[in-house]
Amino acid sequence: MLTFIDSDRTHNRRSFLKIGSLALGGLSLPGLLAARAGPANQLVTDKAVIFLFLHGGPSETETFDPKMSAPAESRSATGEVPTALAGVTFGGTFPRLAALAKKIAVVRSFVPGDANHDLKPIMCRDTFGANLGAIYARVAGINHPVTGLPSNAILFPRAVDPGTQPGTGAFGRFSATGTLGSACAPFDPSSGGDLEKDMHLAMPLARLDDRRRLLAGLDRVRWSLAEGKMLEGMDRTREQAFQTILGGVADAFNLAKEDPRTVGRYDTAPLVRPENISKKWNNYNNYVDNAKALGKLLLLARRLCERGCGFVTVTTNFVWDMHADVNNAGVAEGMGYMGRPLDHALSAFIEDLEARGLSDKILLVACGEMGRTPRINSKGGRDHWGNLGPLLLAGGGLKMGQVIGQSNHDASEPGSEPVHIQNLIATILHTLFDVGQLRLVPGLPREVAQTMTGWTPIPGLHS
Numbered sequence: 001m002l003t004f005i006d007s008d009r010t011h012n013r014r015s016f017l018k019i020g021s022l023a024l025g026g027l028s029l030p031g032l033l034a035a036r037a038g039p040a041n042q043l044v045t046d047k048a049v050i051f052l053f054l055h056g057g058p059s060e061t062e063t064f065d066p067k068m069s070a071p072a073e074s075r076s077a078t079g080e081v082p083t084a085l086a087g088v089t090f091g092g093t094f095p096r097l098a099a100l101a102k103k104i105a106v107v108r109s110f111v112p113g114d115a116n117h118d119l120k121p122i123m124c125r126d127t128f129g130a131n132l133g134a135i136y137a138r139v140a141g142i143n144h145p146v147t148g149l150p151s152n153a154i155l156f157p158r159a160v161d162p163g164t165q166p167g168t169g170a171f172g173r174f175s176a177t178g179t180l181g182s183a184c185a186p187f188d189p190s191s192g193g194d195l196e197k198d199m200h201l202a203m204p205l206a207r208l209d210d211r212r213r214l215l216a217g218l219d220r221v222r223w224s225l226a227e228g229k230m231l232e233g234m235d236r237t238r239e240q241a242f243q244t245i246l247g248g249v250a251d252a253f254n255l256a257k258e259d260p261r262t263v264g265r266y267d268t269a270p271l272v273r274p275e276n277i278s279k280k281w282n283n284y285n286n287y288v289d290n291a292k293a294l295g296k297l298l299l300l301a302r303r304l305c306e307r308g309c310g311f312v313t314v315t316t317n318f319v320w321d322m323h324a325d326v327n328n329a330g331v332a333e334g335m336g337y338m339g340r341p342l343d344h345a346l347s348a349f350i351e352d353l354e355a356r357g358l359s360d361k362i363l364l365v366a367c368g369e370m371g372r373t374p375r376i377n378s379k380g381g382r383d384h385w386g387n388l389g390p391l392l393l394a395g396g397g398l399k400m401g402q403v404i405g406q407s408n409h410d411a412s413e414p415g416s417e418p419v420h421i422q423n424l425i426a427t428i429l430h431t432l433f434d435v436g437q438l439r440l441v442p443g444l445p446r447e448v449a450q451t452m453t454g455w456t457p458i459p460g461l462h463s
Helices: 029-036 095-099 132-140 194-202 212-226 236-245 248-252 260-266 284-306 331-355 421-432 435-440 446-454
Strands: 002-005 016-019 048-053 080-082 089-091 104-107 152-155 311-315 362-367 391-395 402-404
Touching: 048 132, 048 284, 048 421, 080 095, 089 095, 095 331, 132 152, 132 311, 132 421, 132 446, 152 284, 248 284, 260 284, 260 331, 284 311, 284 331, 331 362, 331 391, 362 421, 421 435, 421 446, 435 446
Parallel strands: 048 311, 048 362, 104 402, 152 311
Antiparallel strands: 002 016, 080 089, 104 391, 362 391
16 A cells, blocks of 8 residues: 655645555555446436536526516526527627527426525425535445546636635535535635545645646656556456556546646637726625636536536526625616526537537536516516516437426516426436436435425426
8 A cells, every 4th residue: 555645734634645545535556446347327328417507596587597577577687599490589798509400408497496695406495404515425425436537516716716815605505415425515726625635636725726746756756667566466346446546536637637628619708808897896806716617617517427427516606696786787787687697607608518529428507596577677687576587408318309398477576387407417417327226225314315306307308
């Protein structure tokens, strides 16, 4: 066994990298690799989910349901743009998504359920107090058995840009695991999680972009491997563990390994420059961080899913609360800050998945914790609203190119059968698992095994 000790840490803390019997959240990587040679886990599909959480609550009308026939105080403040689907329009800041409408599904009858700022539907009473990714990790295992990557991750802006603010916990814990146990919590590469403490991800704990010290040590390991000094008597799975640690896991989190042209296509920073955002809003820094990070966060999420991560939560902190108060811009100005980067990032992601043949393998879900009031307030903002909110899905092998459900005349509530959070969760579960077998998982909480497995997916998406 080879151990690297970080000289800045004491020996009584979890501060070392063990190669050969590396502890990944309490599991041995060689053991996991060996287990892969056995029967496949019939519960888990070969798909992954990226959940883009639009924290603050985006408006139904300024996103994908403009209602331009409604009175001025209700219809989209940003106008509309025609889509590739006949008779369907999106809000005026989404021209690229509109052109890709045949590759996405929009739900216009989604009911968040209340108007509270929290983390629903990614973590709420319907998830029994756990991040949805924690449920995935509990069933699929907390690390991918071949690549060693965490199966559940959370990406805040600081994961791709060290100059941004840390992830917010003011409205709930993204790391919540309910009764599933802390090992199932999403790995956060921007703030130091268990995997980072054990592996260093080939990097110091403080940041992901300075790998010099540990890489120097790993270079010595590579030399020893090349000389044949360390593999004598080592079984095949331990050898594979060496190669995994020496490369793939750290590289997955490193955007410098990506083609610069691809990084450029995802980059949302040029769209909304800091100097063009009004500093009178208290959420100014949130707006800046969103533009700087959003596209690259989706690119990083794609890299993780390609390499075995099954559930990635992406959020840029609290940016969609468009009251036109001291904190937040109104909807017309705010959608200029938020809508354009979202349009660009989602479009780049959808096009990238298609080019890589991943459209059937990765499901993107995008929504917030609530919607906004059907009437614009006297200051040009929209307030909290729980009766209707936007929901977009793309990929995952589901049926795209459709609008599911309808809103009523002013987008205040569904005009057709409502889609609830439980339906969205069921869609995600049916994408990731053979749900009919979930209740057989040993030790899985009854709420998950017996309750969630009975929920109905969003109609029209699954074959």
